[in-house]
Amino acid sequence: MTDFDxxxxxxxxxxxxxGAVYADIRFEEDRSERIEVRNGAVATLSDGxxxxxxxxxxxxxxxxxxxxxxxxxxxxxxAAARAVDIARAGAAIATRRFGQAPTDRYVDTYATxxxxxxxxxxxxxxxxxxxxxxxxxxxxxxxxxxxxxIDLWHTxxxxxxxxxxxxxxxxxxxxxxxxxxxxxxxxxQDRSYPGDIGLYQAGxxxxxxxxxxxxxxxxxxxxxxxxxxxxxxxxxxxxxxLGGSQVSLQIHESCGHAAELDRIMGWEANFSGTxxxxxxxxxxxxxxxxxxxxxxxxxxxxxxATVGYDDEGAKSGHSDIIRNGLLVGFEMSRDTARTLGRxxxxxxxxxxxxxxPMIRMCNLNLLPGDAPFEALFDGVENGIYMESNRSxxxxxxxxxFQFGCQIGWEIKNGKRGRMVKNPTYAGVTPQFWNSCxxxxxxxxxxxxxxxxxxxxxxxxTGRTAQAASPARFRxxxxxxxxxx
Amino acid sequence: xxxxxxxxLADRVLSFARGAEAEVIVTDGDFGLTRFTHNAxxxxxxxxxxxxxxxxxxxxxxxxxxxxxxxxxxxRDVVGRARAMGAxxxxxHDAPGLVANAxxxxxxxxxxxxxxxxSPAERARIVADITRLAEERGLWAAGYVTSERSGxxxxxxxxxxxxxxxxxxxxxxxxxxxxSTGFAEYxxxxxxxxxxxxxxxxxxxxxxxxKAPVAVEPGDWTVVxxxxxxxxxxxxxxxxxxxxxYDEGSSFLSDGLDRAYAGEAVTISDDFAHPLxxxxxxxxxxxxxxxxxxxxxxxxxxxxTDSAWAKRLHRTNTGHGLPxxxxxxxxxxxxxxAGGTHGTHDLIANVKRGLLVTRFWYIRPVDHRKTxxxxxxxxxxxxxxxxxIVGGVRNMRFNQSILEALRSATFSKEIARTxxxxxxxxxxxxxxxxxxxxxxxxx
Numbered sequence: 001m002t003d004f005d006x007x008x009x010x011x012x013x014x015x016x017x018x019g020a021v022y023a024d025i026r027f028e029e030d031r032s033e034r035i036e037v038r039n040g041a042v043a044t045l046s047d048g049x050x051x052x053x054x055x056x057x058x059x060x061x062x063x064x065x066x067x068x069x070x071x072x073x074x075x076x077x078x079a080a081a082r083a084v085d086i087a088r089a090g091a092a093i094a095t096r097r098f099g100q101a102p103t104d105r106y107v108d109t110y111a112t113x114x115x116x117x118x119x120x121x122x123x124x125x126x127x128x129x130x131x132x133x134x135x136x137x138x139x140x141x142x143x144x145x146x147x148x149x150i151d152l153w154h155t156x157x158x159x160x161x162x163x164x165x166x167x168x169x170x171x172x173x174x175x176x177x178x179x180x181x182x183x184x185x186x187x188x189q190d191r192s193y194p195g196d197i198g199l200y201q202a203g204x205x206x207x208x209x210x211x212x213x214x215x216x217x218x219x220x221x222x223x224x225x226x227x228x229x230x231x232x233x234x235x236x237x238x239x240x241x242l243g244g245s246q247v248s249l250q251i252h253e254s255c256g257h258a259a260e261l262d263r264i265m266g267w268e269a270n271f272s273g274t275x276x277x278x279x280x281x282x283x284x285x286x287x288x289x290x291x292x293x294x295x296x297x298x299x300x301x302x303x304x305a306t307v308g309y310d311d312e313g314a315k316s317g318h319s320d321i322i323r324n325g326l327l328v329g330f331e332m333s334r335d336t337a338r339t340l341g342r343x344x345x346x347x348x349x350x351x352x353x354x355x356x357p358m359i360r361m362c363n364l365n366l367l368p369g370d371a372p373f374e375a376l377f378d379g380v381e382n383g384i385y386m387e388s389n390r391s392x393x394x395x396x397x398x399x400x401f402q403f404g405c406q407i408g409w410e411i412k413n414g415k416r417g418r419m420v421k422n423p424t425y426a427g428v429t430p431q432f433w434n435s436c437x438x439x440x441x442x443x444x445x446x447x448x449x450x451x452x453x454x455x456x457x458x459x460x461t462g463r464t465a466q467a468a469s470p471a472r473f474r475x476x477x478x479x480x481x482x483x484x
Numbered sequence: 485x486x487x488x489x490x491x492x493l494a495d496r497v498l499s500f501a502r503g504a505e506a507e508v509i510v511t512d513g514d515f516g517l518t519r520f521t522h523n524a525x526x527x528x529x530x531x532x533x534x535x536x537x538x539x540x541x542x543x544x545x546x547x548x549x550x551x552x553x554x555x556x557x558x559x560r561d562v563v564g565r566a567r568a569m570g571a572x573x574x575x576x577h578d579a580p581g582l583v584a585n586a587x588x589x590x591x592x593x594x595x596x597x598x599x600x601x602x603s604p605a606e607r608a609r610i611v612a613d614i615t616r617l618a619e620e621r622g623l624w625a626a627g628y629v630t631s632e633r634s635g636x637x638x639x640x641x642x643x644x645x646x647x648x649x650x651x652x653x654x655x656x657x658x659x660x661x662x663x664s665t666g667f668a669e670y671x672x673x674x675x676x677x678x679x680x681x682x683x684x685x686x687x688x689x690x691x692x693x694x695k696a697p698v699a700v701e702p703g704d705w706t707v708v709x710x711x712x713x714x715x716x717x718x719x720x721x722x723x724x725x726x727x728x729x730y731d732e733g734s735s736f737l738s739d740g741l742d743r744a745y746a747g748e749a750v751t752i753s754d755d756f757a758h759p760l761x762x763x764x765x766x767x768x769x770x771x772x773x774x775x776x777x778x779x780x781x782x783x784x785x786x787x788x789t790d791s792a793w794a795k796r797l798h799r800t801n802t803g804h805g806l807p808x809x810x811x812x813x814x815x816x817x818x819x820x821x822a823g824g825t826h827g828t829h830d831l832i833a834n835v836k837r838g839l840l841v842t843r844f845w846y847i848r849p850v851d852h853r854k855t856x857x858x859x860x861x862x863x864x865x866x867x868x869x870x871x872x873i874v875g876g877v878r879n880m881r882f883n884q885s886i887l888e889a890l891r892s893a894t895f896s897k898e899i900a901r902t903x904x905x906x907x908x909x910x911x912x913x914x915x916x917x918x919x920x921x922x923x924x925x926x927x
Contacts, residue, residue, distance in 0.1 A: 036811045043811035045573050047565050048550035052533065064604075067531040069552050082530055089604035090518070090525035093612040095619075098526045123572040131574075144733045147811070183733025188853040266521045269626035270658040270667075273845065273862075354531040393848040393881075395860040400881055400925050402858050404850055422851060426881075426923065457519055457527075457628050459905035480922055481850040481858055481883040 002027070002051075002071045008160035010073060011055055014080035016162060020057040020087065022101035023080070024161035026311060027053045028353035033118075036149040037130040044149075045127075052353040056312075057083035061097025062090035067354035102334055105163045106315060110308025111170040113301060114204030118152045118174055121205050126150055130178075133213035137180040139221030142228055144188075146221070148178035149198070150208055151451065157311075165313045173304060173463060174207035175200030175451060178217060182224040189227035189421060191406050193220045195245030196389040200449030200463070201302045223407060226419060233408050233423040235479025239383035239472065240425055241376050244440075246405055247366060247468040248448035249389045254429040255287075255294055256361035256466065257455075258398035259321050259329070260347075261336040263359075272455050273396025276429065277327065279340055285327040288433030293367045294322040296331065296345055303363035304449030304465035305349070311357035314346040321364065325434070333359050351460040358456050363447070365467035369439030376438050376472045383411035384478055386423045394429075402426040402480055426480040432473060440469035485512040485534055487647035490637035493554065497536060498641060500563040504570075505541040505582055507640035509768065509807060510534070514600070514633045518607040521626040523615035528604060537807060540566040541582070544575035546809055579809070580791040582642040583771045590648055594762040595633075599651035599675040602631035606675070613680035614657050614687075621688050627657035631675050638770035648764045653678055654903070658863055659687035663927070664697055664876050666690025667843045667863035669712055671901045671908070673762050690842060690864040694876025699924055700867060702880060706838035707919040708831050708868065713844040713861075714914045715902035718752070718819060720847055720857050721886045722907070725754075725778045725786070726804075727793035728813025736855055736887060737784055746782040746890035751822040753777050754788070754804070760901040760910045763818045766803060773803035778816065782890075788814040819909040824895035831896055831915040833871040839919075840866040840873060855886040860925075880921040892917040 008025050015023035029051040036044035052069035057080070064087030068079040130148040137146035152174050159167040177198020182189045192198070199211040242250065257275070262268060264275045277285070288294075298316035300306055309315055312334060321329045331347040332340075336359065349360040377385070391404035408423030409416045427435075445467060453462040485493075494508040512534040519527035536559065537550040547570025551562040607629040618625035631653040639645040654671040655678050668686035670678060709717065729735035736745065755775045756763035766772050769791055776786045789797070790805025793814055804814035832840065842864030850856040861879045868874070895912040902909060 038811050041576055042546075042573050043809055044548075045546065045569050045809075046548040046550065047569055048537075049562075050533075050535065050550070050552045052552065054531075062525060063528060065527070065529040067529070067533075069533050086516075086528045086530060086604045089608045090528045092605070093608050093615075094524050095615075096522060096524040098524065123569065127573065181732065181734060183738070183853075186739065186853070188734045266624070266626060266660070267526055269521055269660060270519075270628065270656055354533055356527055356529045358527070391848050391850045391858065393846045393858045393860070395879065395881070395925060396845050396862050397925070397927060400860065400923060402850075402881060402883075402922075424850065454905065457905075458515070458517055458630075481856060 004158045007071055007076050010076045011080045012160060012162050014077050015055065015057045015084050018081055018084040020059055020084050022058040022162050023055060024159065024313060025053055025055045026353065027158045029156045030352055031154045033152040034149065035126055035130060036147060037134045038147050039145060040135065042127060050352065054350065054353050055080055055083040057087045058099045058101055059084055059087035060091035061099050062087045062094050063099045064090065065356040098335055100335065100338060103163060106165045106167055106309065106313060108308065109168045112172040112202050114172050116205040118205040129213065133178050133217045136214065136217035137178060137221040139218050140225035142182045142184055142225045143180050143221050144183045145181040148213060150176045159309065159313050161313055167309045167313055169308050171307060172204055173202050174204060175449060176208045176211045176213060178213050178220065180221045180224040182228050184228045187228055189224055190390065191220045191224035192388060195448055196406065200304050200451050201447055202304055202306045203302055227407060227421045230419045230421040232482060233384060233420040233479055235483035237475050238478045239380045239474050240476040240478065241383065241385040241470060241472045243387035244444055244446050244468050244470050245448050246386060246389055247471050248466040249392060251294060251364060251366050251466040251468060252361065252450060252464065253392060253394045254398060254401055255321065256364045258429065259331055260359050261330040261332045264330065265336060271457050276397045276399045281327055283326065283328060286325055286434065287322045287327045287430055288325045289436050290325045291369055291439055292322055292325050292433050292436055295320050295365055295367065296362060297365055298346060298362045300363050300447065302447050304463050305362035310346040310348040311350045312348045314344045316346050319345040331359055331361060349462060351462065355460050360462040361453065361464040363465045368442040368445040368469045370441050371438055373440040373444045373470055376440055376470060377411055377416060378414050380411045381413055384423055385409045385411055385416060399429050401429065422482055424480050424482065426477045435474045436471055437474055438472040445469040485635065487635060487637060487649055490635060490647060491639060491645060494637050494639035497538060497559050497563060498639060500560050501540055504567060505641050507539040507582055509537040510637045512635045516602065516604060516607065517628055517630040518604060518611055519628040520611045520615065522624045523619055525608065525611060536562060538562050538566040539808065540570050542567065542570055544577040544579060545570040545573045546579060547573060580795045582640045583644050583769045583791060584642040586644040586646055586766060586770050586772055588646050588765040588772045590765060591757040591762045593673055593759060594650045596651045596674045599631055599653050599673065600633035602675045607631065610655060610678055610680035614684035617681065617684040617688050618659050621692065623659045623661050623688060623691055625657055625659050625684065627655060629655045629678065636764065640770060644770040646766045646770045655680060655683055657683050657687045659691040661691045661695055664691050664694040665863045666694065667712065669902065671903055694864055694866060697876035697878045699878045702921040702923055704918040704920055706835050707841055707916050708835065708838060709841045709914045709916065711900040711902045711911045711913060713841045715909045715911045716844050716847055716904055717886060718909065718911060719904065719907040720849060721855060722816040722819055725788050725816060726813045727787040727789045727797055727799065730787050731797060734852060736853060741784055743784060744782045745784055745887055746779055747893055748781045749824060749894050750779050750782050750890050751777060752779045753820045754816040754818055755820045756818040758818065758820050758910055761818050761908065767805040768807040769805040771801055771803040771805060776802060788816055790814040821911040823897045823899045823912040825897055828896040828898055828913045831913060832868055835868045835871060838868040839877065840868055850883060856883060857886060858883045878927060879925045881923045882920060883922045884920050889916045889919060
């Protein structure tokens with residue numbers, strides 16, 4: 001058993017002795033389990049563990065980061081020295097200084113609340129759940145592939161810094177989902193549930209049970225098969241109602257990434273891109289309509305990104321990004337927040353011990369409206385209701401987007417009509433959010449987790465969440481990509 | 485950890501798996517990356533790790549477990565966890581079993597000692613070359629310089645023991661002006677090949693040449709697509725060559741093999757031994773990877789298989805498996821597009837009115853089966869008139885079937901290695917007719 005206190009003391013002493021003005025070390029022990037059933041067979045049954053640590057060192061305004069799994073004294077010394085050497089190499093050519101030493105100190109613990117430890121559920125029971133759900137997906141002969149899966153993560157993180165912080169966290173995240181692929185001559189149609197990638201939240205086995213895979217499998221299979229013969233979604237300008245998981249993706253792509261302050265400052269310019277946002281727009285940019293309020297809540301029970309502290313040792317909390325349609329905040333780290341004269345809102349995460357912490361979208365929620373879901377259809381004379389993402393693309397300023405959904409239904413005179421396939425829609429971020437005129441209430445509000453958010457170089461996969469309920473948007477361009 | 489040490493580690497793990505068929509994958513690597521923006525380094529990292537993945541098969545029941553703890557207790561534990569997983573898994577008596585007695589040869593040029601030992605100071609010197617160029621022209625640069633050593637050993641109880649050691653490095657740079665950007669990249673197995681001045685110059689010149697971009701109308705355009713853009717576009721086609729996608733109906737190849745799907749100029753291969761790639765000569769089951777044509781002068785004859793899909797479809801194993809068992813099926817890992825006969829300048833010279841694309845961004849499938857994708861241009865899009873580049877244009881969104889694009893494609897004789905986070909390929913510059921842009925932007 002590794003003595004983290006002793007290893008941390010050694011690492012931080014070594015970094016300081018070699019000239020670091022600040023250093024921190026983050027130990028992680030990650031355990032991940034995945035079960036995937038495909039066409040009646042267990043296609044994946046894996047149980048992985050990975051443990052190690054990452055050291056950040058600040059020297060003359062430049063950061064260095066070194067990660068290793070070697071917890072021997074020599075290994076700790078080597079990694080700490082490497083982090084400082086890397087920082088020195090950056091400082092040697094620096095014409096600007098991005099880094100400044102933090103001063104805050106936390107000694108605390110945090111554990112994800114959960115109802116049932118997933119480890120207490122026998123593996124045979126987990127596999128049986130997936131086999132049963134997957135079997136029910138085959139509701140028609142045209143279903144060529146059925147898939148069902150469970151992901152479980154359990155992470156122990158311990159963070160130490162030269163300011164005296166010691167933060168221990170025990171994090172649990174769980175998710176499950178299923179999909180059916182129907183294929184016929186020249187066409188293939190996917191349906192998945194819940195949402196497009198499943199239901200992913202912080203917690204234990206109760207998250208898997210909440211997905212209700214068995215109860216929905218046959219309907220999902222039937223919908224996939226029906227899509228093969230459904231008419232093509234019409235093209236033109238329509239009022240659009242988006243299902244909750246698609247609104248979640250819309251928040252993620254056109255608000256969450258746009259409001260990352262590192263991106264705004266050009267730190268992601270060569271890869272993930274920049275942003276159309278500018279700090280000068282704070283308090284003045286009309287991002288959306290009055291009913292659009294989007295907030296960070298990294299303490300939300302069940303939120304996929306809920307933690308006690310972020311990966312640079314800052315305490316989780318609440319802050320606003322868009323308040324009643326007005327841009328009021330960004331997702332920030334300590335270094336980036338300082339440039340605006342603000343405090344960090346603890347949005348820094350690393351994929352694992354071997355990844356450098358960076359600004360990530362965490363729990364970014366669109367607050368629910370006050371209308372029942374069914375009321376969104378009232379007043380729509382000619383529209384499309386779309387569910388579950390199929391395709392997503394947005395430019396590197398986060399303005400021009402085009403998304404596709406797995407399934408749609410025409411709306412005529414306030415009523416849901418026939419099913420249509422291949423629904424797509426496109427727009428420009430602020431115009432689109434300003435066209436939002438109704439958001440369903442808290443009864444259909446779900447904390448949708450995203451387990452596969454890509455950002456950074458080397459690419460890091462982040463786990464984010466965007467709680468949302470279905471919403472209505474007026475005069476949207478529909479059918480792009482299929483319009484001849 | 486060299487190959488001998490990895491093989492010794494693999495043997496030790498296998499010794500704990502008595503009574504089971506077992507496979508061990510040992511991976512070891514040391515990775516460094518220096519990232520910069522606004523002409524200064526803002527992320528500077530190094531990461532080293534060794535990991536062990538164990539697959540056990542007992543009475544048709546497969547279990548998998550992984551760890552990066554290498555002490556005896558942890559190694560025994562990871563075997564035990566794999567067996568425990570397998571004991572509770574349903575039996576699959578059709579599973580193909582382990583690859584027996586495979587032997588492979590690593591391609592020349594895969595490993596370069598100087599690259600394996602490249603220091604953060606060496607990476608910083610290249611960054612300094614790039615940022616100096618940008619500053620001299622009133623621009624700011626963002627990008628990275630990376631160097632990496634990686635090794636893999638796969639051993640199993642059926643007698644297979646294969647190893648590969650490789651190095652890779654790369655740089656990319658985006659130069660930024662008030663209203664324009666430009667991009668260049670370079671990838672190699674040898675750090676000495678990285679030339680920050682050459683790449684920085686290209687990125688800076690593209691930025692300056694595309695300043696004050698004008699809007700052009702969406703619609704069908706003749707496009708000349710440089711390797712960074714073409715490689716990314718092509719990465720959304722290669723999944724179709726999987727036997728799994730073919731059999732399950734999600735691939736365009738599900739319409740049938742031995743048909744022409746692209747023009748005669750199009751030959752796409754999977755070739756780990758290409759000198760610009762010098763990649764891993766076996767798949768993640770330890771089976772030797774076969775060099776093959778995915779499209780041979782436009783015609784598809786082959787499917788990529790692993791041991792499971794080879795058995796299921798009664799085809800030969802081409803050695804394109806991911807760690808088994810895999811829900812994703814076989815995959816191309818070293819895509820190479822054959823160059824044409826004309827120089828890149830010739831592709832542009834007879835374009836009456838068209839666009840030159842440096843780089844694409846956020847390509848995603850719109851209709852996978854029909855190979856329709858959407859995405860954006862970025863970092864250097866230019867108007868071509870009467871064979872000359874006349875200036876920058878604002879970025880545009882496209883919606884395009886890749887197969888349709890390949891029906892008219894012609895290629896430059898120059899080829900380059902390109903790559904993203906999920907692919908590495910060797911491609912030429914491509915000229916394509918009637919490439920469909922659906923909307924524009926204000927930048």
